[in-house]
Amino acid sequence: MAEYKLMKGNEVIAEAAIRCGCDAYFGYPITPQSEILETLTLRQPWLETGMVVLQAESEVAAINMVYGGAACGKKVMTSSSSPGISLKQEGITYLAGAELPCLVVNVVRGGPGLGTIQPAQSDYFQSVKGGGHGDYKLIVLAPASVQEMNDFVDLGFELAFKYRNPALILSDGVIGQMMEKVKLSPVKPRWTNEEVIKLNGSWATTGKTADRPRNVATSLELDSARQEQFNHKLQAKYKEIQEKEVRFEKIACDDAEYLFVAYGSSSRICQKAIDLAREKGIKVGLLRPITLFPYPTKAIQEMAEKVKGILAVEMSAGQMVEDVRLAVNGKVKVEHFGRFGGMIPSPNEVVKALEDLIIKG
Amino acid sequence: MSDIKDIIKDENLVYKKTKVLTDNVMHYCPGCSHGVVHKLVAEVIEEMGIQEKTIGISPVGCSVLAYNYLDIDWQEAAHGRAPALATAVNRLHPEKYVFTYQGDGDLASIGTAEIMHACNRGENIVVIFINNAIYGMTGGQMAPTTLEGMKTATSPYGRDIKLNGHPLIITELIAQLPGTSYVTRQAVHTPAAVRKCKKAIRKAFENIGQKKGTSFVEVVSTCNSGWKLSPVKSNEWMVENMFPVYKPGDLKDE
Amino acid sequence: MTEEIIIAGFGGQGVLSMGKILAYSGIMQDQEVAWMPSYGPEMRGGTANVTVILSDNRISSPVLQEFDTVIILNQQSMDKFEKAVKPGGVLIYDPNGIVRHPKRKDITIYKVEAAEEATRMQSAKTFNMIVLGAYLKVRPIVKMENVIKGLEKSLPERHHHLIPLNKQAIDRGMEIVKEA
Ligand SMILES: Cc1ncc(C[n+]2csc(CCOP(=O)(O)OP(=O)(O)O)c2C)c(N)n1
Numbered sequence: 001m002a003e004y005k006l007m008k009g010n011e012v013i014a015e016a017a018i019r020c021g022c023d024a025y026f027g028y029p030i031t032p033q034s035e036i037l038e039t040l041t042l043r044q045p046w047l048e049t050g051m052v053v054l055q056a057e058s059e060v061a062a063i064n065m066v067y068g069g070a071a072c073g074k075k076v077m078t079s080s081s082s083p084g085i086s087l088k089q090e091g092i093t094y095l096a097g098a099e100l101p102c103l104v105v106n107v108v109r110g111g112p113g114l115g116t117i118q119p120a121q122s123d124y125f126q127s128v129k130g131g132g133h134g135d136y137k138l139i140v141l142a143p144a145s146v147q148e149m150n151d152f153v154d155l156g157f158e159l160a161f162k163y164r165n166p167a168l169i170l171s172d173g174v175i176g177q178m179m180e181k182v183k184l185s186p187v188k189p190r191w192t193n194e195e196v197i198k199l200n201g202s203w204a205t206t207g208k209t210a211d212r213p214r215n216v217a218t219s220l221e222l223d224s225a226r227q228e229q230f231n232h233k234l235q236a237k238y239k240e241i242q243e244k245e246v247r248f249e250k251i252a253c254d255d256a257e258y259l260f261v262a263y264g265s266s267s268r269i270c271q272k273a274i275d276l277a278r279e280k281g282i283k284v285g286l287l288r289p290i291t292l293f294p295y296p297t298k299a300i301q302e303m304a305e306k307v308k309g310i311l312a313v314e315m316s317a318g319q320m321v322e323d324v325r326l327a328v329n330g331k332v333k334v335e336h337f338g339r340f341g342g343m344i345p346s347p348n349e350v351v352k353a354l355e356d357l358i359i360k361g
Numbered sequence: 362m363s364d365i366k367d368i369i370k371d372e373n374l375v376y377k378k379t380k381v382l383t384d385n386v387m388h389y390c391p392g393c394s395h396g397v398v399h400k401l402v403a404e405v406i407e408e409m410g411i412q413e414k415t416i417g418i419s420p421v422g423c424s425v426l427a428y429n430y431l432d433i434d435w436q437e438a439a440h441g442r443a444p445a446l447a448t449a450v451n452r453l454h455p456e457k458y459v460f461t462y463q464g465d466g467d468l469a470s471i472g473t474a475e476i477m478h479a480c481n482r483g484e485n486i487v488v489i490f491i492n493n494a495i496y497g498m499t500g501g502q503m504a505p506t507t508l509e510g511m512k513t514a515t516s517p518y519g520r521d522i523k524l525n526g527h528p529l530i531i532t533e534l535i536a537q538l539p540g541t542s543y544v545t546r547q548a549v550h551t552p553a554a555v556r557k558c559k560k561a562i563r564k565a566f567e568n569i570g571q572k573k574g575t576s577f578v579e580v581v582s583t584c585n586s587g588w589k590l591s592p593v594k595s596n597e598w599m600v601e602n603m604f605p606v607y608k609p610g611d612l613k614d615e
Numbered sequence: 616m617t618e619e620i621i622i623a624g625f626g627g628q629g630v631l632s633m634g635k636i637l638a639y640s641g642i643m644q645d646q647e648v649a650w651m652p653s654y655g656p657e658m659r660g661g662t663a664n665v666t667v668i669l670s671d672n673r674i675s676s677p678v679l680q681e682f683d684t685v686i687i688l689n690q691q692s693m694d695k696f697e698k699a700v701k702p703g704g705v706l707i708y709d710p711n712g713i714v715r716h717p718k719r720k721d722i723t724i725y726k727v728e729a730a731e732e733a734t735r736m737q738s739a740k741t742f743n744m745i746v747l748g749a750y751l752k753v754r755p756i757v758k759m760e761n762v763i764k765g766l767e768k769s770l771p772e773r774h775h776h777l778i779p780l781n782k783q784a785i786d787r788g789m790e791i792v793k794e795a
Pocket of ligand 1: 031083084087114421423440463464465466467491493495496497498499504
């Protein structure tokens with residue numbers, strides 16, 4: 001019991017980074033995620049593990065610091081909230097194009113533009129459909145609890161290095177600001193320089209030795225035929241990720257006649273809505289995508305065979321619902337319910353939307 | 362007893378809020394410098410009779426809502442980009458009085474490129490630069506202008522030059538750019554300083570009329586919430602600690 | 616058991632830290648807990664509220680519309696949250712500064728003169744602990760020993776000498792709370 005702590009989601013991201021042997025964090029203040037940089041500067045991990053922590057002059061600089069660090073084969077991360085993540089998009093597509101592993105955390109707030117500092121889930125398209133230019137994908141993890149904020153830092157790095165691809169934790173102001181009970185991961189030491197060479201020496205800029213050709217981190221390929229070849233390689237990688245890395249959770253689905261599909265904080269609200277609906281005799285379950293790319297398309301397809309209708313609940317004007325519709329492919333009715341611009345739907349509103357849009361509608 | 366109507370006659374008037382300031386309640390913390398500087402800019406606009414000709418560019422920072430307080434047309438920029446917006450407005454409306462109003466994070470961190478290039482091009486604009494050595498809006502993080510040893514939310518043990526570099530004395534850099542004609546550093550901690558600061562702002566706006574290029578007015582300011590001091594203590598702290606690094610006075614007047 | 620609470624008042628009244636102590640007390644007795652604050656630009660004297668949930672089961676939504684217990688410490692919060700008490704639920708408030716008192720008949724209403732008592736104890740900082748005491752008297756959902764452990768966990772080491780004073784304040788709150 002003693003190992004449980006009460007911590008904010010944002011603080012946990014910082015603590016988990018130190019514990020998983022992260023080599024560097026580069027960030028810039030923005031609400032509602034400034035506690036990540038604040039916790040790191042308070043903890044001073046450079047004294048403990050040698051981890052570098054730097055407040056960059058901007059988000060653009062921060063993501064390019066990540067590029068530099070990632071190309072060294074090190075575990076490097078950044079975090080921000082929506083407006084800052086928009087600025088990082090250029091760097092992110094360069095990282096994807098150079099096949100560099102890294103971890104980006106987005107604690108989403110409402111937009112567009114400067115918008116609001118209150119929670120939202122309106123960066124789904126940006127996260128899973130490619131926020132920058134070119135054909136690329138990020139591995140996107142959607143935590144729904146403070147515990148998962150801890151767990152997904154390690155998982156994010158693991159997947160990023162496994163596939164040499166940037167990974168994104170798509171959180172929001174609720175999960176970032178909320179405190180819950182959390183069991184922190186055990187401490188892993190940072191990779192030594194020898195380990196980096198052993199693990200990532202085939203591509204990282206660790207200093208050219210006589211026994212290998214030079215390593216160049218680049219996304220440039222002027223020969224179109226080769227650029228197409230490279231894109232095929234990327235697509236094959238994304239296909240492999242889609243086949244192997246889908247993660248989701250099903251709640252109260254066994255006898256469900258209706259289904260919520262929701263991720264992150266919306267999935268928490270849906271769990272309460274399930275309790276309220278079942279008190280009224282409405283048998284509804286929840287499918288919670290944990291990975292947003294790869295998306296649990298198959299699992300949703302299977303549920304579409306069993307239920308009468310599906311409600312996608314998101315704090316957006318309707319983004320993920322498009323992927324639910326693609327998966328369901330017209331089998332049953334799919335509707336969207338959401339509050340946005342920083343408003344959070346209440347469980348009661350969600351039940352009412354289920355009744356109005358799906359059951360009666 | 363005299364009737365209130367007799368008392369509020371024009372001849373008894375000693376002070377009146379400029380009509381360029383709106384009646385909206387300001388969101389600034391009590392003791393914050395932003396409110397005073399807003400008033401000075403508003404008074405200069407009224408006195409010069411340029412309300413219809415002035416276009417303000419507000420930043421991202423505590424003064425993001427400046428457009429609620431000055432009754433002129435405004436554009437609200439992305440963080441750090443106000444000088445780029447001002448450039449376009451100046452080019453498309455050369456007859457207008459265009460000014461940016463920016464904090465130190467906005468101007469000297471994320472927006473360093475934009476401010477340098479706008480000043481270097483000598484855009485015919487005024488830049489009001491509020492240097493409170495901290496990020497006020499986001500809850501007191503370190504700014505590029507944070508002093509050595511100063512405690513903030515992201516330098517909780519004091520700014521360490523080895524980790525975070527030196528306080529960026531950006532106004533001195535700006536003064537070297539040939540595009541700038543008037544570069545000055547002011548403060549608003551005493552009535553005398555307020556009067557002096559107003560004169561500087563007036564001169565900067567007049568320079569626009571004379572097509573003199575960029576006029577840059579830094580106002581060394583307090584952030585008592587972020588500094589965790591009372592307003593009075595903040596002023597004392599500013600004089601003692603900020604002034605030696607950010608020395609008040611004109612840097613350039615051509 | 617699941618208890619869903621909201622504590623609402625001014626920033627600076629110790630609303631958030633009271634919630635934190637309650638949440639820590641829950642952890643000390645092996646419960647699931649959630650603590651969800653309102654957040655925003657730090658404006659002096661603004662309103663602050665925090666939702667705290669303690670449960671024997673996995674906690675679902677940290678954002679709720681109605682609560683088992685609502686603790687109200689200023690008029691704005693009264694206007695906003697009186698209606699958020701579940702029928703049969705509990706409303707606890709400090710009448711200090713309240714001009715429109717709660718009117719609902721389908722809930723139990725308690726008063727705690729916490730501001731007055733804190734002045735009497737000559738420590739404004741004890742205010743939130745007096746309120747916590749009142750709450751624990753009405754809803755004894757966590758054991759006192761776990762509250763003390765919660766205090767130890769949530770206070771930085773350098774403030775541990777204040778724990779006896781906090782304990783005293785909790786006791787006072789328990790004594791002075793009364794049904795309205
Ligand atoms: C792209 C982007 N990054 C970060 C932020 C968050 N942010 C809002 S205000 C601010 C800094 C404000 O500091 P300063 O410019 O010094 O002005 P002050 O608030 O002190 O007046 C930051 C980093 C943002 N809104 N947009």
